[in-house]
Amino acid sequence: MTFKPEHEIHKRRFSRNLGVGTVLGCFVALVFALTVVKVTNGDMMHANDAPGLLGSTQPIVPKP
Amino acid sequence: MADIRSFDDMKEAGFGDFVQLLKPRVMSLVVFTALVGLLVAPVHLHPVVGFAAILFIALGAGASGALNMWWDADIDAIMRRTKSRPVPAGKVEAGEALGIGLALSGISVVMLALATNILAGALLAFTIFFYAVVYSMWLKRSTPQNIVIGGAAGAFPPMIGWVAATGYISVEACLMFMLIFMWTPPHFWALALFMNEDYSQAGVPMLTVTHGKKSTRKHIILYTIALVPFAIATAFTSIGGPIYLAVAVVLNAEFLRGAYRIWRRDEDQAAADKYKVEKSVFRFSLLYLFLHFGALLAEAALRPYGFGGW
Incomplete structure (x- = not known):
């Protein structure tokens, strides 16, 4: 298999393509960072963190 | 034939030309005022x-x-x-500018709403609508009050910054809005006094074109007087303090003095020294806005150490 010789437009548009690629990469990184911050809310929360709820990490203390 | 060869004669737009479409200099002012609005808010993001x-x-x-x-x-x-801007220079097609404008509007509004809150996203959407439709399409070419009302578009960023942090509109956010809103007319009219030729050739009904320079000079002093109460009142809210008050008093006194000097001059005097006073007031007006917001930022930065605020 042989690659076709590079068209002149690939050279001419290199800066534009590089710029768009970099911007998109940064956007993906930002959305990922936002997701991490939103999900963890600044610290590692536990879902349903109230005693007795499904998935709670706090033990249920039986009433005496 | 619409193939790749037909584009060979066009001036190729680089990535920088598309960046120029976004008016980076205006953007830098937006970033600064929005950042101040966000940082002075009582909620920390x-x-x-x-x-x-x-x-x-x-x-x-x-x-x-x-x-x-x-x-x-x-x-x-x-x-x-403006003739070296990407579209009139032939580097970017008008349709491309429209496409990029619409796409980035949608992305920015949705992403701001998702990252912070719906009200901030809605305010940003309204700001874009206000600048593109109300100012550019409607007011700019139809009334000499174009920049007075259009100035609202530039005044929203600190309010959006505040709302992004807190989720509500407050008196502080409104005063930051009013500071830029009332500052815009004297700032642009000072520019229009020495750029008059440009606007009259393009048929844009700037106040200098429709009502003459004498009337514009009177408008500058009146709007500057109207601006002062808003600038000073901000000092007595939760974001103000003695540093801001001191800065605001000095800057407003100087701005009033500049507006007064513009008002007292006539065209012969202005032409004789090539609009020296008008140019210096225009430059000072930029510093005026920068230092007001800088003082608000200083108040917020010093607050943890017991200095900022009242």
């Missing part, structure tokens, strides 16, 4: 969320800049100040 908020507010401002360049390509080509 996570740095990543704060960064995203500022980025998308700036992107929204850029989007409205691209829409403005699409709509105003015809008059931009006439005015000396």
